[in-house]
Amino acid sequence: MxxxxxxxxxxxxxxxxxxxxxxxxxxxxxxxxxxxxxxxxxxxxxxxxxxxxxxxxxxxxxxxxxxxxxxxxxxxxxxxxxxxxxxxxxxxxxxxxxxxxxxxxxxxxxxxxxxxxxxxxxxxxxxxxxxxxxxxxxxxxxxxxxxxxxxxxxxxxxxxxxxxxxxxxxxxxxxxxxxxxxxxxxxxxxxxxxxxxxxxxxxxxxxxxxxxxxxxxxxxxxxxxxxxxxxxxxxxxxxxxxxxxxxxxxxHRGRLVEDHVNARAFADGIAGLPGIALDPATVETNIIRFRVTSMPVATFAARLRDQGVLLLPSGRDGIRALTHLDVSRADIDRAIAAVASILDRPGSS
Ligand SMILES: Cc1ncc(COP(=O)(O)O)c(C=O)c1O
The missing domain is CATH 3.40.640.10 (Type I PLP-dependent aspartate aminotransferase-like (Major domain))
Incomplete structure (x- = not known):
């Protein structure tokens, strides 16, 4: 996961x-x-x-x-x-x-x-x-x-x-x-x-x-x-x-900038996808918050979980993601691909 x-x-x-x-x-x-x-x-x-x-x-x-x-x-x-x-x-x-x-x-x-x-x-x-x-x-x-x-x-x-x-x-x-x-x-x-x-x-x-x-x-x-x-x-x-x-x-203080770079990469990677409302410029540190406009956030989170990625539904249509010590750049690339795959799925909107 x-x-x-x-x-x-x-x-x-x-x-x-x-x-x-x-x-x-x-x-x-x-x-x-x-x-x-x-x-x-x-x-x-x-x-x-x-x-x-x-x-x-x-x-x-x-x-x-x-x-x-x-x-x-x-x-x-x-x-x-x-x-x-x-x-x-x-x-x-x-x-x-x-x-x-x-x-x-x-x-x-x-x-x-x-x-x-x-x-x-x-x-x-x-x-x-x-x-x-x-x-x-x-x-x-x-x-x-x-x-x-x-x-x-x-x-x-x-x-x-x-x-x-x-x-x-x-x-x-x-x-x-x-x-x-x-x-x-x-x-x-x-x-x-x-x-x-x-x-x-x-x-x-x-x-x-x-x-x-x-x-x-x-x-x-x-x-x-x-x-x-x-x-x-x-x-x-x-x-x-x-x-x-x-x-x-x-x-671990010195490596926090890696988390920030990873957070920005995740934001950049999903911002253009259909059904995702996110301005990557708002990502200053290790937290990414975005809205899902194409399906209920519970559905979005459940489908991502099936792909091995856990994110936190937050509010009516919000999602929160954070990067940390146990998340590598390769994990971020996999997470971006997972988001793209569930949004592309027929019937997902
Ligand atoms: C901004 C902020 N303050 C305080 C806390 C509380 O920390 P703890 O979970 O150790 O009680 C949190 C927890 O996530 C937090 O995000």
Whole structure:
């Protein structure tokens, strides 16, 4: 099977498994695990933050980032299709009691003006206590729903300036910040700079089986450790999985551009086919989103599965494909041929 459903499906390499098996470990709840400590120090350094905390998932690092900044009844502003908004089980409301306010975007990226409008102006005749106070803005870079779109650095700075002027805290969902950096040449530290907290994942394009870090000030990370404990996210010999993340950072960051080239090749290869609506220019990193106009997406995905290619139906007529460590250029060529073959099939429209 050529599995293009997500960049989370890749399996750890033999070298990564070896690094994990041989990792020095201790009880991280007592602060004794040297591999977890090494990972946290490296990630804090890369992101130019004072400290970082290792957690099992990006959902947890996002949600604890939000928990640090907000209290029940506060408002979180974020992109209309953000992962935190649509794919974290309502956790921001359930766990932190936040009210969510969507900011309209162009493929996952909003403007400073749109944020300003969404923050709103309290009417002079309305008591301020009536409103849920805007408290946090979250930016997702790259944007998953936006087809892996990279936030332009100037846009990030403008949005953060508006947020700071309004007294908001800034959180970055940087699950794929590694991809943004690999594609743009802008360091992850530069991307992270305007944010109070930053969540990064090792289990997406970097190819580790498990793990994310939250980074921020030392004080904020002390709170993060407490909240991590509160929801059962502290791990004992966590070094075994932290070693996979360390190996991924060292050996797999440099190859992310291959995934981007493969994603663009896939987009170029299927864009002209009848029944496919896709602009390859929208493919900036490792995510391809397109529409199928000639048959229901469930039929499209099922026929492709029969050809040995897995893609993810997304919405009414959308499909998502991602490239990753376990997808070669030859796989991409086979996937393009498979798409062409099912579209050509008599009766497929
Ligand atoms: C943009 C983004 N943020 C956060 C997450 C959550 O990561 P996890 O699956 O590790 O909880 C994902 C998962 O795919 C994601 O795409």
């Amino acid at each position: 050529i599995d293009l459903r997500s960049d989370t499906v890749s399996r750890p390499t033999a070298a990564m498994r070896r690094a994990m098996a041989e990792a020095p470990v201790g009880d991280d709840v007592y602060g004794d695990d040297p591999t977890v400590a090494a990972l946290e120090a490296i990630v804090a350094g890369l992101l130019s933050k004072e400290a970082a905390v290792f957690m099992p998932t990006g959902t947890m690092t996002n949600q604890i980032g939000l928990r640090i900044h907000g209290e029940p009844g506060d408002t979180l502003l974020l992109a209309d299709g953000a992962h935190i908004y649509v794919s974290e089980g309502g956790a921001a409301s359930a766990y932190s009691g936040l009210t969510l306010r969507a900011v309209p975007t162009d493929r996952g990226v909003f403007t400073a003006e749109a944020l300003e409008a969404a923050i709103g102006v309290v009417h002079p005749f309305v008591p301020v206590e009536l409103a849920s106070p805007p408290r946090i803005v979250s930016v997702e870079n790259t944007s998953n729903a936006g087809g892996g779109r990279i936030w332009p650095i100037e846009r990030i700075r403008d949005v953060a300036a508006v947020a700071k002027a309004a007294g908001l805290m800034c959180h970055l969902d940087g699950a794929r910040i590694w991809n943004a950096s690999a594609a743009s040449g802008i360091s992850v530290g530069e991307y992270a700079a305007p944010f109070d907290t930053v969540s990064v994942c090792f289990s997406k394009g970097l190819g580790a089986p498990v793990g994310s870090c939250l980074a921020g000030t030392r004080v904020a990370m002390v709170r993060a450790r407490r909240f991590r404990q509160q929801i059962g996210g502290s791990m004992r010999q966590g070094g075994i999985i932290a070693a996979g993340a360390l190996h991924a950072l060292e050996h």
